[in-house]
Amino acid sequence: MVNIPQAQHTSPYAQPNDEARLQQVWKMLERVFDPEIPSLNVIELGIIADVRVHTRNVEVDMTPTFVGCPALDRIRDDITQTLESSGEHGVIVNVVRDPAWTSDRITPEGRRKLKEFGLAPPGPRCSGGETPNLEHATCPFCNSIDTQLESIFGPTLCRSIHYCQSCLQSFEQFKPV
C-alpha cells in the first residue's frame, strides 16, 4: 500500500485558505504526466514527495525514479507551467533524495494504468543489492507467467524486455527498484 504523504503546513504565514489551495495544487499535479510513460501522472507514479503552500509561492518536492532520468527537467518544467496556469506564482520544484523513490511508490491506480499501457507493473521491490527475479514476469496482455526475460535493459532506463510463451508476444516490464 502506498501512501501519498500528507502535505505539511510549514509556512509560518499560513493563511485560512491554504487548505483549499493545497488541494487545488494536488489536483493540478494529476495533469502532469511522465513523458516516457504518458498514461501515468506524477502522483500515480509516486514521484511527488510533498507539497507546501506558502503565501508567496508553492514548493513541490519531487523524488526521481532513476537518478539519471533524462525526463527530470521536462517534468519539473511541466509542473511549474501547470501550477502557474492555475494561478500559482513562484513555483519551486525541489528534487529530493529523501524519501528515495522505489517502484513500491507507484499507486494501485498507477499499476493498473501501466498494465493497460502494455507495461507489466513491477514486482515487489528488492531492497538494496538483492537480486530481483525478473524471470516469469506476468504478461500484461494474457496474464500468463510462462514468460522469459529477454533483456534486463529496455527502451528506457526503467524497463526490461520479456517474451510471453503463451501469447507469443514480447512485452516490457517496469523494473522493480
Place this chain on the structure above:
Amino acid sequence: MTTMKIESFDTLMGPMRDAVISLLLHLADDEFIIGHRNSEWTGHGPILEADIAVSSMAQDEMGHALAYYQMLHELGERDPDTIAFGRKPREYRCASLVCLPKGDWAFTIMRQFLYDAAESIRLTAFTRSTLTPLAQLATKIHGEEKYHLMHGRSWVIRLGDATPDSHARMQKALHELYPHALGLFEPTEYDEELAQAGISPREDDLRAEWESAVAPVLAAAKLSIPDHLQPIYGGRVGRHPPALKELLDNLQLVYNIDPSAKW
C-alpha cells in the same frame, strides 16, 4: 567506538569536509569516465540488446556521476558541469581501470563486471554510512546498479564458458584488468579518517570483500584469477594512463569552445 550521524553537509568542517570531498570526487569521476567509455559502444554493440544495455548503463553512470558532482556543489565546490568538464587530466581522481580504452566486447564486459562488483560492495557499505546524504543516495543508486551487476555476471559466465575463442578473450581481459581493478581500492590520505567516522570503510576491507565476491563468478566462468599481481595505483592522486587525456580531449572538446555557453 561511537560514531555520530552527520545529517547534513552543513555540519562538515575542516579535515572531515576535505575527506568527504575527496571521497565524492573519486566516486563521481569513476562513474563519469566509465559512463563515457560505455557510451562509446552506443550504435556499435555486438547485438541490439547488448547495445541498449551498455548504453543504458552509460546513462545510469552519468546520472550517478551528476548526483555526486551535485553533492560536491552542495559542499561548496564548483557547479557540476564545471567540475565534470573544466578540469585538467591530473585533477581527475578516477582509477586507471575506467580510463583504459574500450577494447573488445570481452574487455568491456570484464571491466564492467569487475567494476560493478566493487561498486556494489561500496554502495552496500555506504547505505550504513554515518553521512546521511551519502547513505540516502547510495540506497537509491544501489537499486539501479544491481541490474548492472546481474548483466555483467551473466555475460561473464556465458562468454567465459562458451567457445575457445570467447574463453581466451575473457581470460586475456581478466589478466590485463585485474591489477587495474585492484587499483579501485587505492587508499587515500583520508582512508583512516573516513573509516573512524563511519563514513566509508577502509579500502583494504572493501578490497577483501570484493575479492571474495568476484572469485565464485570467475570460477563459474572457468576463468583463472591471476596470481601475484600488484594493484595499479595512482588514479586517486591524479596519475593516469595516457588514455585519460585522449578521452578528455574528446569529451571536453565542445565544452572548451565556450565554457560559458548555456544548454
